[in-house]
Amino acid sequence: MTTQKIAIVGAGLAGVYAAYRLHGLGLEFELFEARDRLGGRILSTATGGFDLGPTWFWPDCQPRMHALVAELGLPVFQQYEQGDALIERWATERVRREGYRSGNVSMRIQGGTARLVQALAASLPKTRVHLAAVVTGVARVDERVHLSFSDKRIHTADYTHLWLALPPRLGKNLRMVPALSGQEMQQMANVPTWMASHAKYVARYAKPFWREQGLSGDAFSGVGPLAEIHDAGTDQGAALFGFLGMDAARRNGVGASALKALCREQLVRLFGEEAADPLEDFFHDWAADPFTATPDDQVSPGWHGRHELQCAPDAPWSEALRWIGSEAGGEQGGYMEGALAAVDKALDEVTGETGVRRLGSPHC
Ligand SMILES: Cc1cc2nc3c(=O)[nH]c(=O)nc-3n(C[C@H](O)[C@H](O)[C@H](O)COP(=O)(O)OP(=O)(O)OC[C@H]3O[C@@H](n4cnc5c(N)ncnc54)[C@H](O)[C@@H]3O)c2cc1C
Incomplete structure (x- = not known):
């Protein structure tokens, strides 16, 4: 377990929550975020704490x-x-x-809602969190994952795993070596970003x-x-x-x-x-x-349907890559609950434990 090192791309709720849990478990990670702030779709105004992104959660079913x-x-x-x-x-x-x-x-x-992200990020070592780091490509060479960035830095740290905490349609823009199958790329394109x-x-x-x-x-x-x-x-x-x-x-x-x-x-x-x-x-x-x-x-997909993105891709990325963003959250995909569900699933695999954080089947 101690040899694992996970690169997390995207520091919205999914990415920051993943980092918080991995840090709590004593596992190695680095978190890369394109924007100069954490939170992604979670955005509250500096004065007043008014939400420009998500506002509500529903404890009865989340x-x-x-x-x-x-x-x-x-x-x-x-x-x-x-x-x-x-x-x-x-x-x-x-x-x-x-x-x-x-x-x-x-x-x-x-x-x-930004308070949630702030609270999760408070315990993270600053050196593991990289803002304004736009990931443009990922490559898996000799069972190690390498990232490339828009400013041409190459991060050569030996990551064993890659957790993509991005909307799949944005993930589709990453240059992936080896490439995902055409069917997987189509599936990513089909999942609207909630x-x-x-x-x-x-x-x-x-x-x-x-x-x-x-x-x-x-x-x-x-x-x-x-x-x-x-x-x-x-x-x-x-x-x-x-x-x-x-x-x-x-x-x-x-x-x-x-x-x-x-x-x-x-x-x-x-x-x-x-x-x-x-x-x-x-x-x-x-x-x-x-x-x-x-x-x-640019156009609303309408009703909030079930998001069908698989958390794990097919070979050759099946061992190393997991989708952990909200759109991979199954029944609650698109919601903040979905982001937590997708991360929990990946954590269960990494730790070899099931159900540590899995808390029953919600019914909204
Ligand atoms: C207006 C609005 C209202 C909403 N209302 C609710 C609500 O009331 N309740 C609810 O549960 N949900 C709601 N949602 C949905 C909720 O915001 C999402 O489910 C949740 O925030 C998604 O988190 P995430 O981490 O999966 O994705 P995101 O928050 O999208 O995070 C992805 C991160 O990846 C980063 N990124 C993108 N490309 C790259 C790259 N190339 N390299 C590095 N980083 C990159 C992005 O900057 C972003 O920070 C709402 C969303 C919006 C926009």
């Missing part, structure tokens, strides 16, 4: 997320859902309806004035630009957030600053004049982010 936040001692709270919801079918119509509660309780991490086609808007306010009107902050609109809006308040401030309803091509045509203005106008239509002047507002378009989305991710 045992790994539930156990991990408890293990890390992260305070959590329930999504604010008290009060009525608003429905906007036409710009001139605002319908108020009794609030709808989803069956599973939606929980959030106090201070934003939420990569989306964009999120957050408006921060001095107080949650909608709650004072008996509104939950939930709103659903066929007019837009926001299709679905929710309360985004944290212990650090009041806020509303929404998912943009228009596709990436239309968002590009309008531009970020004009989109923010249109979002503010819509919030005024729905919630009144107090929504006109947020203290600050934020917009992040994941479809325009090259370390998340590819040209194939």
Whole structure:
């Protein structure tokens, strides 16, 4: 076990969680991340801790997320859902309806989901974590894995294993020696990167004035630009957030600053004049982010289906390579729970133990 050395590519939740577990087990690893920050699709604003990426986990059906936040001692709270919801079918119509509660309780991490990544990364030795390291190729020579980088550095450390913590469509861009089969490449191309086609808007306010009107902050609109809006308040401030309803091509045509203005106008239509002047507002378009989305991710795949990416490829990479990103997470693929599930599966193989972290079969 001590001779294993694992190169992890990608430091979103999957990569950082893998590093945290491997470090805890006393196993050797190095973590390579293209961006100059950790977290990948997890991104919370520096002020307020408002989430521009994932917001919720569902403890009823996501045992790994539930156990991990408890293990890390992260305070959590329930999504604010008290009060009525608003429905906007036409710009001139605002319908108020009794609030709808989803069956599973939606929980959030106090201070934003980025706290989860920060807590996992806190114990990692800084020398093992490499930011701004864009991996462009991987080669397996004499049972050792070598990585190459966009700035032409060659990392010659003797890795025995390669864990790809990337969306498969981005992994497909890596130059692999020996190459994966055509069928495996096609399978990677077929797996959409969950939420990569989306964009999120957050408006921060001095107080949650909608709650004072008996509104939950939930709103659903066929007019837009926001299709679905929710309360985004944290212990650090009041806020509303929404998912943009228009596709990436239309968002590009309008531009970020004009989109923010249109979002503010819509919030005024729905919630009144107090929504006109947020203290600050934020917009992040994941479809325009090259370390998340590819040209194939510009349009939403629609319903969240089961992700069929196999964690282990066929020979000649079958011994050395594992997919550990969320899209390899099987039943919960695409969600944060899926990232943890894919990592746990790879860990079970490395340690030769089964079920150390596998916590039953979730049903959402
Ligand atoms: C707007 C939005 C809302 C969401 N809401 C929820 C939610 O409420 N609940 C939920 O459970 N999930 C949600 N998700 C999904 C959730 O974010 C993902 O399941 C999870 O964050 C994926 O983690 P990951 O580590 O597998 O992948 P990623 O976070 O995508 O990490 C991959 C990492 O690889 C890096 N990388 C890419 N290419 C290279 C390269 N060549 N070399 C080195 N590094 C590279 C990237 O920079 C990135 O850091 C949402 C996602 C988005 C975008």
